[in-house]
Amino acid sequence: MSEKKRGFLGRLFGGKDKPDAEPDAVAEATATPEQVQERIDEDAVDVTASVEMNVEPVASMSAPTEPFGIGSEPQLIPDMPPPQVPAGPEELLSTDLAEEPEEALATESVKEPEPVAEPEPAPEEPKQTWFQRLKKGLSRSSASLTEGITSIFTKRKLDASMLEELEDILIQADLGVDTSMAITERLSDGRYNKEISPEEVREILAEEVEKVLEPVAQPLDLDTGKKPHVVLMVGVNGTGKTTTIGKLSRKLRSENKKVMLAAGDTFRAAAVEQLKIWGERTGAEVIARDTGADAAGLAFDAMKEAQEKQVDVLLIDTAGRLQNKAELMDELEKVIRVIKKHDPDAPHTVLLTLDATTGQNALNQVEIFGKVSGVTGLVMTKLDGTARGGILVAIAAKHGLPVHFIGVGEGVEDLEPFSAKDFASAIAGLA
Numbered sequence: 001m002s003e004k005k006r007g008f009l010g011r012l013f014g015g016k017d018k019p020d021a022e023p024d025a026v027a028e029a030t031a032t033p034e035q036v037q038e039r040i041d042e043d044a045v046d047v048t049a050s051v052e053m054n055v056e057p058v059a060s061m062s063a064p065t066e067p068f069g070i071g072s073e074p075q076l077i078p079d080m081p082p083p084q085v086p087a088g089p090e091e092l093l094s095t096d097l098a099e100e101p102e103e104a105l106a107t108e109s110v111k112e113p114e115p116v117a118e119p120e121p122a123p124e125e126p127k128q129t130w131f132q133r134l135k136k137g138l139s140r141s142s143a144s145l146t147e148g149i150t151s152i153f154t155k156r157k158l159d160a161s162m163l164e165e166l167e168d169i170l171i172q173a174d175l176g177v178d179t180s181m182a183i184t185e186r187l188s189d190g191r192y193n194k195e196i197s198p199e200e201v202r203e204i205l206a207e208e209v210e211k212v213l214e215p216v217a218q219p220l221d222l223d224t225g226k227k228p229h230v231v232l233m234v235g236v237n238g239t240g241k242t243t244t245i246g247k248l249s250r251k252l253r254s255e256n257k258k259v260m261l262a263a264g265d266t267f268r269a270a271a272v273e274q275l276k277i278w279g280e281r282t283g284a285e286v287i288a289r290d291t292g293a294d295a296a297g298l299a300f301d302a303m304k305e306a307q308e309k310q311v312d313v314l315l316i317d318t319a320g321r322l323q324n325k326a327e328l329m330d331e332l333e334k335v336i337r338v339i340k341k342h343d344p345d346a347p348h349t350v351l352l353t354l355d356a357t358t359g360q361n362a363l364n365q366v367e368i369f370g371k372v373s374g375v376t377g378l379v380m381t382k383l384d385g386t387a388r389g390g391i392l393v394a395i396a397a398k399h400g401l402p403v404h405f406i407g408v409g410e411g412v413e414d415l416e417p418f419s420a421k422d423f424a425s426a427i428a429g430l431a
Contacts, residue, residue, distance in 0.1 A: 137408025237320030
């Protein structure tokens, strides 16, 4: 086809005839209708031939069943999709922008993070009752007794040798000779040559222990009409005097009593600071001096301020001292003499704190401190740290001093008024 004949439809289908564009335009403008129609017919023939030439190679790739020549219609395989020409970047961009508004694009470009579900809090454990804490605290003592009893009283008939074995186990648990013998005598009554279960033995054990402890299980009475009611805390190092003072202060403050604390353990800076912390927690005023100050002088000042301020209860801490140190025990006597200068009846209560883990040594402490300071009551601590918690039974049987509080842990709630029945059931491993 001549360049001239391709002018009109060549431009329509992208022909390479840009140099002839201007002459063709002039010719088309001056051509007669017959000339225009002739040009259209000639271009149509050329375009048809061009299309057939372009399709023929594509059709040959479809592997038709019968060959076709020029002039026949191309036959494509029905399953083959027509070739897709990928759109250029500009076309894609123009299409996306045309179809979606700017707001949609902005929303998709910045996706907010999905909220992360917070883990569910772990369920709180139910608060244990005092008996549950006591039973847990005495578990080592009760386990020792229970295992020993079970090893003896399992499918055997009661005889003298079994009673001797049981007595040894009870004495090793520091229940004391008297209490141990009372339990074995109770078992032997009418039960010789008969089988007895370990549960029945433990029930008898609990009943006999309760008999011994019931007379000494007395609450601490501070409503004696004395103002201030002076409580002196004594005991060896490590028995928990300072901590017991703090716990008592909290209990008294919960009863709306006005409490004052005196840091009489002037030998230990830690004891003074510890008592100050308890004072802040409980709202009790603390009288303290520098480390190494005279303990008797501090007690004198505390008595004076407590009387002037109409305090209900004055709790006086003292330095821990061993009962076999004569000079330290003499200093304790001096503190008591100074207190009596303000009130001849004071101290009105002298509480001895005992560490249950000391075993038989606790019996000696009760005896010595009783002579020096006139102990009026006991506080037994650390029962959860020993398998020989029965020492409290031996002390009660020998000295008969009131047991006001027992402790089975470090928490404030782990110091409670003493109950003979609860203690006996817990140490025997009963529910």
